[in-house]
Amino acid sequence: MDSTTARGQAAPSPTREQALALAREQALDAAERLFYGRGVQAVGMDDIRGASEVSLKRLYQLFPAKEHLVEAYLERRDVRWRARLAEHVDSVREPERRVLAVFDWLELWFAEPDFRGCAWINAYGELGATSERVAARARTHKAAFRAYLAGLVGAAGRPAALTDHLFLLAEGAMVTAGIDGTTEPATQARAAAQLLLEAGK
Known part of the structure; x- marks a missing residue:
């Protein structure tokens, strides 16, 4: 089924909370691969952005500092x-x-x-x-x-x-x-x- 509902209406867009939760999981997936594979200090937030496709603005919204991302990972x-x-x-x-x-x-x-x-x-x-x-x-x-x-x-x-x-x-x-x-x-x-x-x- 496409993005329309059974009644022909457009499916509701993800809520802000859902979008944040999805971005958080994408960031953590990337962080786990990179931090564990290469080491924490060898990986910057730009690397996480590129691997997760989450913008830097959103990354820092979710994790105010790299330390917070490491902790969450x-x-x-x-x-x-x-x-x-x-x-x-x-x-x-x-x-x-x-x-x-x-x-x-x-x-x-x-x-x-x-x-x-x-x-x-x-x-x-x-x-x-x-x-x-x-x-x-x-x-x-x-x-x-x-x-x-x-x-x-x-x-x-x-x-x-x-x-x-x-x-x-x-x-x-x-x-x-x-x-x-x-x-x-x-x-x-x-x-x-x-x-x-x-x-x-």
Whole structure:
């Protein structure tokens, strides 16, 4: 059907709120591709404008400063990242295997062709010392991931202290995989996690 309604009337134009929401998503899609692929400091607002086809005026209307765009990009990515992880883990029923499924998912993530390491570690490394917004977003993401692991550890009947060990294994695997460009760190971290789980019985 074309832009007319069933009654032959012109379809209503998007409201200002709808137009802003669409522009925001376009800007965030472009920001995610560019910031994650090339680094935050290597990408300017002109690059975002060109990739998103959102005017600079509209971009700055939505995000008064580049820092705000980086923060929004990290926040949206956090929601999606944790949802993908949970979806994978939820496909496993046995509590101990659910813990190990975290590392199985990391291996799948590391194998993706556009994997460039952890977005929050990368952004913190670039801007954490100068942007409290970016630093806070990175801390929030890591705290949420640790809390998720804690829930899995508790459900598996293992000591709460095991959470920190598993968290550091996962974080170390992310950093190493980002640098080396291989999935091997996930395999190694999973093997270490399994030993820790067995020792905690």
